[in-house]
Amino acid sequence: MMSGWVVLISLLYAAMLFAVAWVGDRTSIYRKTPWLRTVLYSLALAVYCTSWTFYGAVGTAARYGLGYLPIYLGPLLLMLLMLLGWRMLQRLAVVARAQSTVSIADFIGSRFGRSQRLAAWVSLIALVAAVPYLALQYKAVAISLEILTGTATSAHAIHDPALYVAAIMALFAILFGTRQVDATEHRPGLMLAVAFESVIKLLALVAVGLFAMHWLGQQGVNWVQASATLIQQAPPVGFAGQTVLAFVAMVCLPRQFHVAIVECVDVADIPRSRWWFGGYLVVVSAMVLPIAAAGLALFGLQGQFVPDSFVLALPLSQNQQWLALLAYIGGFSAATGMVIVVSVALSNMVSNDLVMPLLLRRTALRHDAPGHSMGSRIDSLGNMASTVLWVRRVAIVLLALLAYSYSRNMESSTELAALGLMSFVAVAQFAPALLAGLYWRGVSRKGVEAGLLAGFAIWAYTLLLPELAAAGIIGGDWVQRGLFGQAWLHPHALLGLQGMDRLSHGTFWSLLVNVMTVLLVSIVRPPGLSEQLQADAFLNPSAxxxxxxxxxxxxxxxxxxxxxxxxxxxxxxxxxxxxxxxxxxxxxxxxxxxxxxxxxxxxxxxxxxxxxxxxxxxxxxxxxxxxxxxxxxxxxxxxxxxxxxxxxxxxxxxxxxxxNMDQAVSVVDADMRLVAWNPRYQQLFQYPAGMLYVGRAVEELIRYNLESGHISPHMAPTGTDTDANPANANPPQPADVQQEVTKRIAFMKAGSAYVYERSLPDGQVIQLRGHPLPGGGYVTSYSDITAFRRAEQELRDINETLEQRVAERTAEAELAHESRTRFLTAISHDVLQPVHAARLFASALCESQHPAEMQHLAARVDAALRSAEELLDGILDISRLNTGVLKPQISTFDIAPLLAQLHQQYTPMAEKRGLVIRLHNHSVGVRSDPTLLRRVLQNFLANALRYTRRGRIVLAARPRGNQLLLQVWDTGSGIPPDHLRQIYDEFHRYEQDFDWDGRGLGLGLSICQRIALLLEHPLVAHSRVGHGSVFAISVPIAALACATTPDSPELPVAMPTAPSSGPSVLQGLRVLCLDNDPDILAGMQALLPRWGVELLCASTVDGALQSMARQPTVVLTDYHLHDRLSGLQALQLLRQQHPHIATALLTADGSDSLREEAQAQGCKVLTKPLKPASLRAFLTSVATAQTRIMPP
Known part of the structure; x- marks a missing residue:
């Protein structure tokens, strides 16, 4: 192909770029089509894909297989990860906009107290890193021209096409990147041109990739298998390190920071762009493999064409010159897009952080005398705007010349990928400063500056200087022997570290030294006041x-x-x-x-x-x-x-x-265009996504509301809509809509305030308030007053039925008073009865002379007191249920163990009465409170035992759909229908003759009903006189995936008790009882020795400490000792002398907090009034445990 045509096409393409940028600067693309902003932003991010990606990735894939993938994998991870990915990009964009930063150097310098010196160091490092990268682009263009035209590059620069490419790109960057002084202003023309170039290079690479697949198919080779053969090679040693570099470079490269952060119009574009940009990278990386496979099949690794040129050489070798020309334009786009953006970004950094500070300081020195006024100081600045622009333009030209000179002198055998990765390592030195600045308050400017310079020095020593030595620019003997002839200073094996490729070695040492220096210096030299003042805006940008x-x-x-x-x-x-x-x-x-x-x-x-x-x-x-x-x-x-x-x-x-306002708010400017709104406004009128944007004509929104029925077309400015229900109205006619739009716009322009209400189709009542703004514009608020109007209507209804409600409430109050009176009367009677009986039995006991009669009377006293105790327990349970103190602990558990425990518990009592309890059990998961459910079933079983003379009792679990019916059947005498309606009333009992101690208290079923209401489990009761009764509770069935076995302690329950004979294991057990009440100690002395217990009594803590000398096994103490210590504190003091002693706390305080505190100290809690059986069971358990650990 003739070189003249190639040059002409290159010039025409450059002219097309100029035209695209010119159109972008003069057309409000973002405002007219906001959705296009995200697409253009995503394509502009693809400036990441340079000629290295276009040419060098294919060459890397041909040489190393998967070695090409890290440059794509790093950005993909960045865009897909949340915390250190696109969320970090959003945070960077928010902070950069708030701080008006225009470059990565400005960002880092601003974070650390607006440090001019730190920003200058970042700019210098970025400049040094960018020169080899820019040179890479020029070299890629030179190689592509050499292959396409078949002529070698001239030794004279004046005949080198790359020189003119550099000049054209510098001119483009000057025209479209340095037109305004304010670098924070967005450049839509530049961004449109970069996005256009991204489309061209993608189309070109896809076209060559598809041709490679077609050519492989013609050769009888499956392109998928050929690609798979390439990636079968083991990943290179530096695979992970290169992935990290690409990850970091996506943020730290000056061009990527400029496009992703500085040119970001809306931070909401960042999460949306990750899918567009990610898809772009996936397509590009997929095209690399077939091209590399076809190139290897056609040329091999050592053939006529080097692997980096396969993209061009493949179509040329098959006489596909137009395809080759398209590939050349794609590579040309990849190179020029990067050069333009880098030139703009670096020119801002050079002018803002290197040149302008010197000019400003020089001006300040000339006018710093005390006599100079503010006006004279301002005048001394002159036309600084023009100076700033010319500094940037000169910087762009000098940068192009410097990079071109480097490309002319670099080693011809250097791979494109090696140059790109070397620049990546240089800019990666910014990562510790960026990350620490965003997430660590303790990082200091001195630490960042020292780390940056140390990391850059290691990069230059291990990567840059050896590259310059290889190009012959500097001497290279030290590279082979190590600095000063010291092997441990070898640039590719520092401190003797070997086994890594050069790039991974340089990356490891430079970043390690950088991070460690930042950490150590920041600890030794913490941040100063100016840095602390700036830190909060970076650490908490949205707080x-x-x-x-x-x-x-x-x-x-x-x-x-x-x-x-x-x-x-x-x-x-x-x-x-x-x-x-x-x-x-x-x-x-x-x-x-x-x-x-x-x-x-x-x-x-x-x-x-x-x-x-x-x-x-x-x-x-x-x-x-x-x-x-x-x-x-x-x-x-x-x-x-x-x-x-x-x-x-x-x-x-x-x-x-x-x-966070409940009201919807919209604000329009003097031109009747939308300028602000809140999320509630969009939700209220159900605007589609993208319909609301700054600059939208408000008449379009009014028309949408009218046509969709959200606004009645007949609105009164004050008061309410004449059409109270738009949903039932006829659809508005076009003429009515236009008339209403015109009327409302005129009303808003007139600046009249108004208030009116309207009903939406969904029944909401909205109040609108409009107010004019000073200087033009209008703000409207929309308040949902549905609840207010509903309450107003309800109040009206209440007033109309007030007399009826007063009568109903009076009747309810009288009924409650009557019920309470009956309840208190029943309590008085039922409590006094057993107490009265106990006093009579006690008096007879005192006068009796016969042992047999004394034992009988004592048993009757015990029964009477037990009845009073059970009555008080029942009343306490009812009080806890009525007041809501008892809270259900709902869980999922298997019902089978609970029913088996109940069956085992009540079988001995039934057998003593000559009854049989049968169990019909199922392993079914249920959702309930196991403790409260157990209490209900215990009351059912207690009643069944109480009212059954002969026959059997059945405890059954029967599934009924999604419910499990837990039933207790008995063969008792049954309950008449008139009594069945009253069984849940307090103290209601069905009277019948008992030949055993089976009389109940009348509280059990009342407690069951309250528990069932609390758990929302329905109760069922059926009875037939002469045949028996059935009581049941319905429990919801649940999956057993997370099932647990109920192990909660049982609540006290009124039921018949079976006497038990105490084992002789208590004989000789030494117990210390601490209580300030002499009667309690006397009772213990009367009871415990009868069980064989050796009792020690103490009424004070000091007395108990003295008794510890006799080494008791168990300590029983009251909680309220009326001494200097509580019972728990006394136990802690006693345990200091005997750490392994068993302890029990006797208290009438049944609070959960006290129980948890005691259990935390390993102390048993026995509640008063103390049941002798509970005390004996505790002592027996202690004695049994002691017997087990005693040696035989």
Whole structure:
């Protein structure tokens, strides 16, 4: 192919790029089609795919198989991960916008106290890293031209096409990247051109990839198998390291930071773009393998063409010249897109962080005398806007020349991928500073600066200098022998570390030294005050800021116009006036240049200047100028540092208020275009996604609401809609809609306030309030007053039926009073009865002379007191259920163990009565409170035993759909129908003759009913006189995947007790009883020795300490000792003498907190009134355990 045609097509393509950028700058693409913004942003991110990706990835795949994949895998991981992926990108974008940072150097410098020196170091490192990368692009263009034209590159630079490519790209970057001073302003033309180039290089690579698949098929080779053969090779040693590098480079490369952060219009584009950009990378990486496979099959590794040129050589060898030309244009796009963006990004860094600070300081030195006023200091700046632009343009030209010179001198055998990865390692030195700045408050500027320089020095020593030595630019003897002839200083085997490739070796040492230096220096030299003031905005970009104390007042003669004049010297007078007017409008105030300046205006001016000359230089300009207004330097710094947080606080309060308001809010400007709204507004009117955006004509929204029925077409400005129910109205006619739109727009432009209500189709009642804004515009709030109107209607209904309700409530109160009276009467009777009987039996016991009669009377006393105790327990349970103190602990468990335990518990009692209890059990999972459910079934069984003379009792579990019916059947006498309706009343009993002690209290079923209501389990009761009864409770069935066996303690229950004979194991057990009540100690002395227990008594803690000398096995203590210590504290003191002693706490306090505290100390809790059987069971368990551990 003739070289003239190639050059012509290259020029035509460059002209097309100019045209695309020109159209993008003059057409509001984002505003007209907002959805396109995300697509263009995603395609612009593909500037990551340079000529290295286009040519070098194929060469890497041909040489190393999977070795090409890390450059795609790293960005994919970044976009898919959340915390250190796209979430981090969003955070970077939010902070960068708030701080008006225009480059990665500006971002890092601003984070650490607006450090000018740190930003300069970052810029220098980025510049050094970018030169080999730019040279790579020029080399790729030169190689592609050489292959396409078949002519070798001329030894003279004047005849080298790469020189003219560098010149064209520099011109493009100057025209479309340096047109405005404010680098924070978005460049839609530049972004559109970069996105267009991304489409071209993707189409070109896909076309060559499809041709490679077709060619392999013609050769009888399956392209899938051929690709699989390539990736069968083991990944190279540096696979993981290169993946990490690509991951980091996606953020740290200056061009990626510029596109992803600086040019990000809306941070919401970042999560959406990850799928577009991720898909782009997947397609590109998929095309690499068939091209590499076809190239190897056709040329081999050592053939006529090097693997890096397979993309061009493949179509050329098959006489597909147009396809080869398309591949050339794709590679040309990959190179030029990267060159343009890097040139713009680096020119900003050079001007803002290297050149402009020197110029500003030189100007400041000439006008720093005390006699110079603020006006003279501003005048001394001259036309700084023009200076800034020319500095950037010169920087772009010099950068192009420097990179081109490097490409001419680099070693011809250097692989494209090696150059790219080397630059990746250099910019990876920014990662510790970025990550620490975003997530670690303790990192300091000195630590970051030291780590950055140390890591860069290791990078230069291990990677850059050996590359320059290989190119013959510097001497290379030291590379072979090590510095000073020391083997441990060998650049590719530092400290004797071998077994790694050169890139992995350099990456490991440079990042290790960088991170360790940052950590150590930050600990030794912590951050200063200015760094701490800046840190919060980076660490918590979306958090609310507390208002700071007021800064020192500004001089009374300092005006807003002075700040505008200062900004105009830097960014241009017209741009400054436009920005200041917009800022005043955002605060809903007219712009008054003669108004007194405050801290908010100073902060705004600083951010405005930061977009042009960087954060550090902006601070320098302001401090020097304001010193001329009479303010001391320290006061200027204090105002600037405190104005920013206060301004952020006010804005964040406003945004947070809008976001969290229950009312919907919309704001339009004087041109009747939407400028603000909150999420509730979009939800209320059910606007489709993307319909709301800044600048949308409000008449389009009104028309949508009218046509969708959200607004009645007949609205009264004050009052309510004439059509109260739009859902039932006829659809609005087009003429009515247009008339209504016109009327409402005119109404809003007139600036009239209004209030009215309307009903939405879903029944909501909305109140609208409209208010004009100062200077034009309109704000409307929409309040949901449905609940208010409903309450109003209910109040009206209540008033109408008030007399009826009063009568009903009076009847209910009288009924409750009558029920309470009966309840108290029954309690008085039933409590006094057993107490009275006990006193009679006790009196007879005192007068009796016969042992047999004494034993009989004592048993009757015990029975009477037990009856009173059970009655009080039942009343306590009813009180706990009625007051809501008892809370159910719902869980899923198997019902079978619970029923088996109940069957085992009640079988001995039934056998004593000559009855049989049968169990019909099922292993079924249920959802309930096992303790309360057990209590219900215990009451059922107790009643069945009480009222059954002969026959059997059946305990059964029967599934009924999704419920399990737990039944207790008996063959008792049955309950008459008139009594069956009253069985759940307190103290209601069905009277019948008993020849055993079976009389109940009348509380069991009342407790069951309350428990069932608490658990929401229905109760069922059926009875037939002469045949028996059945009581049941229905429990929901649940899956047993997480089933547990109920092990909760049983609640006390009124049921017949069986006497038990105590084992002789208590004989000789030594027990210490501590209680301040002499009667309790006397009772213990009367009871425990009868069981064979050796009892020690103490009424004080000191007495108990003395008794510990006799080494008791068990200690029983009351909780309330009325001594200096409580019972639990006394037990802790006693355990210091005998750590392994068994303890029990006797208390009438049944609170869960006391029980948990006692159990935490390994102490048994026995509640009062104490049941002798419970005490004996505890002592028996202790004695049994002691017997087991005693040696035979």
């Amino acid at each position: 609310q800021r507390h208002a700071t104390p007021h800064a020192p007042p500004l001089p009374s003669h300092l005006r807003v116009g002075d700040l505008e004049a200062l900004a105009g010297r830097i960014i241009g007078e017209r741009t400054a006036r436009k920005a200041f007017v917009a800022q005043a409008q955002s605060e809903q105030q007219p712009f008054r240049p003669d108004a007194r300046a405050n801290g908010s205006w100073m902060h705004f001016t600083e951010l405005l200047l930061a977009g042009a000359v960087g954060a550090a230089s902006a601070r320098l300009v302001l401090t020097r100028a304001l010193q001329g207004s009479g303010m001391e330097l320290s006061a200027v710094m204090e105002v600037l540092d405190k104005a920013g947080p206060e301004l952020r606080f006010n804005r964040e309060i406003l945004l947070a208020t809008l976001e």
